[in-house]
Amino acid sequence: MNHNNIPQQITQTKDFNSHLNEAQLQAVESINGATLVIAGAGSGKTRTIVYRLAHLLNSGVSPSNILLLTFTRKASHEMLQRATKLLNETTSNIIYPENDLSASENNNYYYHKENSPHTSLINLQGGTFHSFAFSVLRQYYPSGYATPPNILDSSDSSGIIHDCKDNLKIAKGEKSFPKSQTVLSLFSKARNKELSLDEVIKRELYHLLPYSDDLEQLYQAYKSFKRQHAVMDYDDLLFELERLFTERPDLLTSYQNRFQYIMVDEYQDTNLVQCRLVRLLAGEKGNIMAVGDDAQSIYAFRGANVKNILAFTEHFPQAKIIKLEENYRSTQSILNLCNSVLDHAVESYKKHLFTKRENKQKPQVIRPFSDLTQAKLVASRIVELMGRYEPNEIAVLFRSGYHSYHLELELNKRGVRFRKYGGIRYIEAQHIKDVMSYARLLVNPLDFNAFQRVTSLSKGIGPKTCLKLYNAMQNHDDQEVSKICKKAPTLAADLKIIEKLRISNPSPSYIIDELTEHYKPYLTSNFPDDHPRRLQGLEELGHIAATYTELDLFIADLCLEDPFNSNQQEDTEKITLSTIHSAKGLEWSAVLIIDLAEDRFPSKKSLLKIEDFEEERRLMYVACTRAKDELYLFSPLSLYDRATGGTNQVQPSPFIKELKTELYEEWQENYIGGLTQKSAGVNQTQTYKPERLSQTKWNSEYDIDPTITITPANNPPIPSTVEQNTNTTQAKDPRSLGLCTHRIFGRGKIIEELPPDKYKVNFPGIGVKVILSDYLKIDD
DNA sequence: GGAGAGTGCCTTTTT
């Protein structure tokens, strides 16, 4: 049973009692002042928010006076869907007076694309911070903008950085200069954490130190390009909104008056600027409810700061704190495993979820021979599960988008339909971006990114000619324009259709259909393998466009949310494949987590810094807590290596090794492609035994008590890969460089010194790792 | 100045 299902009929507040526990009810009924709800996984968080909405409306608050902010697209979608459903049932006979402000502004950003009859909700504002910011900024922009800003998606941004780098003639021919994508993420990190570039480089990207001057120059060039072209990247949306509110107190006041009640979901994922925006909007009256769970903070990499939750009571001293701890989602045996994941955390979470849900079966740890056979075993298990559950109650979760690649092939082979979240976004596919570039030129003929993209589709036009043409068009130099067009007939046709559609200004769906037709010849000749599939995508793009009346909103929405995903929401015939990040806030009856092997999950990149490793642990926690009834953890014994074509043995993920054996059943792939259960006692898995370290001072960004640690003790060295075998031999060499200790991996032998600041270390039972010397305590 | 072949590199997570 899904305890989170919205009941069919709730008409009066008193009915809430029977659907909510005491803590939830308390949260629902605290509508004035500030409230912080610490909601454990599966504790009915969304349910609480939705009921609180209903309670507000039943108390006579107009939906246009409520603002619902979330962090990810999916969370916002889910919440508004559920709210709509419940509110439609509870408030259908209440008529709300039109709010002056909202009536004049047509500010119902999110809902105009829902084909829903829920008129009572039409003025409820909700969405991600970014989409909310854009909905304001397209109407009122801060000083320095003459037109509403265009939004850059990440490929636009990195394209601009690339051009800026060329123009500045920085680091020409230097191979180790970071790629534009990397540079962009550095810029974004600096902004999200609100640190200078230099600080970020020194803290976590010290290998870029030689380029810090060049990068700083590039940073400035990128900034001024954005200003000149009236474009904003994702980060600008938030900072420019803050600037707008600072510059225009009158505007801020009117928004404060409008949004009498503010709710923020996933508060642990807000960064500093988002936190300030919330405070600005809440104003003096501070009718705000923030909901979050520190154990589920998984966005530190982009500046999310758990401290924001802790600081909530400082910003709102009167704040009431409510904890939701009873879990309504998972069975007790799944929860036991989830709790155990957090037990090993360096920072302790004072949190033990409990439930009244009975045990069905223990979670299973399954060990396939390799990630290739894993795909087969997972697919078989899914087919079996589909006999017991609807496909939309089954999900496969993984650390990184590409981990599901083999599985996707296998599922296709067996005809199992799935949808995939995370990884490459559909709208970033070439053909979609191409057609959207035409569309963007309709809105803004001087959109340089779009212009570059469209011109490069024509043979004979490269970057230089593109620039010449762009300047000629900007200066209305018709002679030059027609001279270039003569050389490239397709380019002339491109400009013609853009001009035609711009002047007639038809509906977004008509525009997309026309452009698709125009693009078809290019599509068929340039994508011989799969142009039918791509054409289908473009047709779908047209359908999505049909839910919009204004082209600029459609374009912005495509950058801010992936409608190809949310459109499929209702499809119950498909199972779900998802990155763990994209799975947050969702739940399924059966959850399968794959690739629980070293270097995959936790990610190889998280091993250098303890706080990164801990974030991986919370990620594991988020993944496991998605399961309602059945949880399967797949830990392949070897991974296919594309480079060599062979398979390399790997250690299981530390998160599996840590688990006490009594928490799960263990199954091993056998030679006939089936599974054999390991009987307890015979194949006892190693358990981690916490070992206290002496007064070691660890180099970490945070001050963590160094006496609490997880160290594999008494583990005999297990040679796991061929590579490690040799290294183990090396380590026995009397010339061994000595012993050292690492917070996570425990004691190990130093095999090699890697100047200037790293060591190669063999950790018994874990394998060989390259570690920064800062994170090692080396024995004298 | 552009096109196409060849080479080296890395492969987190999201708005």
Next chain:
DNA sequence: GGCACTCTCC
């Protein structure tokens, strides 16, 4: 296995 960048020829 895909892309970003380089080199060479037209």
